[in-house]
Amino acid sequence: MPEVPFxxxxxxxxxxxxxxxTFKQIANFCNLHELEVKGIADGDVAKGxxxxxxxxxxxLTRDEIDACSKNPExxxxxxxxxxxxxxxxxxxxxxxxxxSKRQDRPDAILWLCKNSSQLTDGQISKLVGSTKGxxxxxxxxxxxxxxxxxxxxxxxxxxxTQDNFQKALEKADRRVERERKAKIxxxxxxxxxxxxxxxxx
Numbered sequence: 166m167p168e169v170p171f172x173x174x175x176x177x178x179x180x181x182x183x184x185x186x187t188f189k190q191i192a193n194f195c196n197l198h199e200l201e202v203k204g205i206a207d208g209d210v211a212k213g214x215x216x217x218x219x220x221x222x223x224x225l226t227r228d229e230i231d232a233c234s235k236n237p238e239x240x241x242x243x244x245x246x247x248x249x250x251x252x253x254x255x256x257x258x259x260x261x262x263x264x265s266k267r268q269d270r271p272d273a274i275l276w277l278c279k280n281s282s283q284l285t286d287g288q289i290s291k292l293v294g295s296t297k298g299x300x301x302x303x304x305x306x307x308x309x310x311x312x313x314x315x316x317x318x319x320x321x322x323x324x325x326t327q328d329n330f331q332k333a334l335e336k337a338d339r340r341v342e343r344e345r346k347a348k349i350x351x352x353x354x355x356x357x358x359x360x361x362x363x364x365x366x
Contacts, residue, residue: 168243169195169196169243170194170195170219170222170224170225170243171217171222171224172217173195173196173197174195174197174205174211174214175211175214175215175216175217176194176195176217176219176224177191177192177194177195177197177201177202177205177211178205178211178214178215178216178217179216179217179218179219180194180195180219180230181202181205181206182216183216183218184230184234185234186230186233186234186241187237188202188203188206189237190233190237190239190240190241191241193240193241194240194241194243223244224243224244225241225243225244226244229241229242269317269322269324270293270294270295270299270324271295271299271303271308271310271314272314272315272316272317272322273292273293273317273318273319273322273324274289274293274295274299274300274303274304275303275314275315275316275317276316276317276318276319277289277292277293277319278300278303278304279316280316281334281337283334283337283338283340283341284333284334284337285337285340286300286301286304288333288336288337291333292319292324292325292329292330292333293319293324293325294324
């Protein structure tokens with residue numbers, strides 16, 4: 166089967182309207198019958214189909230169209246683009262934690278809340294494969310089994326890697342620093358406004 170441009174009929178409509186190519190050339194390129202292309206030109210076929218520009222779509226070049234317009238025996242060549250092969254990234258599957266490890270998660274959350282309090286609930290839940298709600302309850306000491314929890318390092322428990330833990334910490338530290346600077350700017354702004362008010366009085 167010959168290579169066919171995307172939206173062949175709409176492409177044929179555009180080529181009929183915007184070039185001096187023969188019906189045969191357009192038919193061969195779009196994999197249509199020559200009479201069908203003639204019907205497009207006469208307005209009998211493809212009524213209501215919006216013209217599709219193959220140059221903007223990266224399927225043809227203006228030079229290729231010009232060369233074929235000058236030589237009716239020449240066929241149009243479709244540009245094959247690597248980008249047309251789209252690689253669909255596999256969606257991240259929820260992190261699976263073995264049943265034997267699930268009881269370790271609350272301990273790991275408690276450890277992270279105590280030793281890395283700058284981490285957000287979202288970051289902690291992502292690291293250990295838990296929920297934000299559980300993290301929030303443990304952080305606020307209102308978790309149902311709080312009295313039986315023992316803070317334990319999630320890396321030692323194999324709930325997350327040292328690398329992921331380090332990256333999360335660095336991200337949290339950057340956020341804390343941004344917030345600190347924003348707070349200082351806000352305090353300076355308030356101080357200036359008060360100073361201005363005192364001068365005006």
